[in-house]
Amino acid sequence: MARNNSFIRLEGSLDGLTFYRKDGESFVKTQSRVSRNRIMNDPAYKRTRENMQEFGGAAKAGKAFREAFAGLSQTIGDTYLSARLSGLLKRIIKLGAGDRGERELDLASYHEQFRGFEFNPNKQFDSVFFAPLTGPTINATRDVVDLTVPDFNTDAFINAPEGATHFSLILATGYVSNYGFVPVLTAYEPVDETVNARGSVTTSSAIALGGMVGSATTLQVDMSALGAIPVEVAVFVGLGIVFYQEVNGNMYALAQDHALKVATTG
Template structure:
């Protein structure tokens, strides 16, 4: 794959070269070729390729399900490469499955805790934005997820973008059944709080989930920035600086 340079950008095929535009990488060119599809599907020489393909497809499907579960929160973030980054991480999780045969490995049988710490917005990481201490506690038996943070001074503990006047913390938890392509999600958020040198009250957000849940459970914590103008609160810069991270991951039974 090569990047097109020059004033005139090409699209289509010419002399065995395909010219196209990628939303992430701009105008590109690559040589047409590859193995015949039927041979790829039947030739024993490509058995490993077929196995890898099945697992990579499974990783993409599972990653999409998690993104869908947290769609409401993801609408407030912006990262064009997030989907690819998450799918790659899911693929890494699948490869840790030591129970299944190659090609049949799954996320559930792998080390799903590798997803902990994943930032949905690479340009607005939670650890680079929110410095106040907090705890994320999961009680699977009782079916509760609790985010606690003591009182803190926003201007000391938050790296906020220019123009922001307020912020809010958001938390969401999802029980995900990858086998059935289903999920149960619950969310809460604080009120908009002033970005100032005056301490805000302690934060206590409690989500009620399923008791004795056996599916993997994912908890995201995020911070969203807003701007108050003439009594109206506006989202700041389409969420470019908002952070959202997986702060807890429970494998399930």
């Protein structure tokens, strides 16, 4: 893949080249000469088919993760969130049991691989918020998550963007099932669908920037209404911050500069 630096911006295909734009830049790549039918049937492409199957499983699980954190994925996640999730999940598949192309995506065993995952690596949570806190903690039944942030000086522990007057802390919880390959469907499917892609978010009230907060901030996400959480399901806990600008008594969320990370898992 190469960049197109010409002042003429082309899009589409021409003489075996495909021109396209992404993130405001122009790129060009060669078109594939191998037909899909050959890839799907030629023994020489067996490894390619195996990789395609496992990538499909990673993509499905990544979609479930994004759905569990639905609103936050869209507002805080970067352009490459989906691709970064698929890459991480593909690495976890490689740790799973089974034959190549059909290895289990065992999130319940390897959920710790997600700890520290940033929804936007260009705006990392720990570079914005660094006040001491307790948690987030997951209870024994994995259906309640708690966070306590003692009173702190916002000038010392928040790196706020220009124009921000207030902030809110976010505590989010999402569930994603293990995925297994189903031969009759030639595709990966969730092992347990009952809570797969389910999630919830709790947000603090808007807190003024400048000086002490004035009291401890406590947040809780209670998912006990879902019933018992299956052992084949992993829980992911997100910790984030959103910034606002107050105008005439109204709070307006800034267009960017928010941050969210996977703080713990279980």
